[in-house]
Amino acid sequence: MFAWFETRINPFPPGRPAQAPRRLLAFCWHYTRDIWPWLAITSLLTATISILQVVIFSFLGNIVDWLADADPSTFLAEEGWSLFWMGFLILVGLPLTGLFHSLIMHQAIFGNFPMIIRWKAHRYMLGQSFGFYQDEFAGRVATKVMQAALGVRESVTKIVDIFIYVGVYFGGALVLVATMQAWLMVPFLLWLAAYVVLMWHFLPKMRVISELQSDARSTMTGRVVDSYTNIMTVKLFAHAGREEGYAREAMDDFLGTVHPQMRLVTTLNVSLDIANALLLASVAAIGILGWTTGTATVGAVAVAVGLVLRLEGMSYWVMWELAGLFENIGMAEDGMNTIARPQAVSDRDDARTLVVVRGEIEFDGIRFHYGKQGGVIENLSLTVKPGEKVGLVGRSGAGKSTLMNVLLRLYDLEGGQIRIDGQDIAAVTQDSLRGQIGVVTQDTSLLHRSVRDNIAYGYPDATDEQVIEAAKRANAHDYILGLVDPQGRTGYDAHVGERGVKLSGGQRQRIAVARVFLKNAPILVLDEATSALDSEVEAAIQDNLNALMEGKTVIAIAHRLSTIANLDRLVVMDKGTIIEEGTHEELAAAGGLYGQLWARQSGGFIGVDANAEAAE
Incomplete structure (x- = not known):
């Protein structure tokens, strides 16, 4: 009853x-x-x-x-x-x-x-x-x-x-x-x-x-x-x-x-x-x-x-x-x-599912400034060809991460258009857009769930064998086997704590990399993907990252220029605009901003402009 x-x-x-x-x-x-x-x-x-x-x-x-x-x-x-x-x-x-x-x-x-x-x-x-x-x-x-x-x-x-x-x-x-x-x-x-x-x-x-x-x-x-x-x-x-x-x-x-x-x-x-x-x-x-x-x-x-x-x-x-x-x-x-507040970013009633066949990305005269008076990005145009690996370079505040945010449609543009394979991302569903893009950020946040759940987050139907294989490719398998949480759960069943606090920064980063390996999306966005890793671990997974990038369109952001020097093309940004493009060799020899940054690096890091804008 x-x-x-x-x-x-x-x-x-x-x-x-x-x-x-x-x-x-x-x-x-x-x-x-x-x-x-x-x-x-x-x-x-x-x-x-x-x-x-x-x-x-x-x-x-x-x-x-x-x-x-x-x-x-x-x-x-x-x-x-x-x-x-x-x-x-x-x-x-x-x-x-x-x-x-x-x-x-x-x-x-x-x-x-x-x-x-x-x-x-x-x-x-x-x-x-x-x-x-x-x-x-x-x-x-x-x-x-x-x-x-x-x-x-x-x-x-x-x-x-x-x-x-x-x-x-x-x-x-x-x-x-x-x-x-x-x-x-x-x-x-x-x-x-x-x-x-x-x-x-x-x-x-x-x-x-x-x-x-x-x-x-x-x-x-x-x-x-x-x-x-x-x-x-x-x-x-x-x-x-x-x-x-x-x-x-x-x-x-x-x-x-x-x-x-x-x-x-x-x-x-x-x-x-x-x-x-x-x-x-x-x-x-x-x-x-x-x-x-x-x-x-x-x-x-x-x-x-x-x-x-x-x-x-x-x-x-x-x-x-x-x-x-x-x-x-x-x-x-x-x-x-x-x-009851309106959603600042929402799908249109007639939004379609994004279909990615080639992986071409076009930024067409885009403008965005976080609601401020001065524009963070003003009238920027950039085309990333299918399968091309592009690195974004610039001082803090140049607009690199902002470019990634609007590509992922975390914010709606204030002008211009972004297209993937000719499809306006504002006209497709957010879930289908982000489902086609794998992302590793420098500030990795994990869910307070098991390691297995975190790795499989982008591919929930993954088998245990697929999860383990992704962890091995990210050089994370060995340390995962040694994990124990306060409830006695071990290995891939261990919970990582709120936002992953039970793991070190490098361990969290390797989980994030494994997650992207498993998701296997046709477009990759790497925002300081290896910034939290020590040199030995970074070198260990770099070959796997290179393998992951094969056949995919990649946009990578890095302050450590050595991590992106081998990409197909580097795009140098300053104050929301593109000021230089070319290969590492071309830009280093040109004597522009990139050449100055490369010459000034100590330990592989770009200096931060004191006058750079805080928002990026």
């Missing part, structure tokens, strides 16, 4: 995730529409439970009146069937309705609903641009996705379940009291008016504070995660105390939202205590007065006082639910401000 209800809603709906609206109600509906029929059924069951509970209160009043006037010897004969049906309602009808309500709410909705939100939001966030994540804490983004899922679920379920229950219950109670003694309605209506005024005054203020609190919580979490992620840097610079201060500042800001919230809660509690006390006193007084004048029965007084006591407990419950609702609305709004 439980399993049947748990599988009524698919927590991982198919289809490409769309951008959510940036208005709260539309944002909530965007993630709710898949489950609205179940919410409608829940609301109907909630209303039924409310009505049944009011009916039971009414019947209790009748019992009081019956017992006051009935003859014990004939009571069961006269009221037996009424008692039977009320017993059936209490023992069977109400529990059965509650069972179905609970099964739908807790088995079908509570687990699956937030998972739908997380699934859709996570997939959409994976489509956000590289630049988006450069401007955000990873921990902060993850927190907002998690918080938004719970915020939307709690907001929606409270509105369609709890407030329907309260509304129907209170309306039924008013009708019941009116049928017993009309004057008894007056205290209830006055109390309702006071209650609404209190909620109207306090809750919007709590909503504002909750939104600030949600943002402060995300910032606090992001700062803590940032310290943990960069723990090596923290320790190397002996800045644990500074990180404490960095986190404490965010924690103080968070507390600055908690204290005003608690002041509002205390004031609201005291105000509600006074309103409830006045309601109880006035209902009891009017009920007793009605009984003395014969306009109200003992049962009516008992029901009215019982309803007051029930509403008194319910009023605090509703208050906290409303406070929770506004807190969750604040969480949903805070998450919405991150999750």
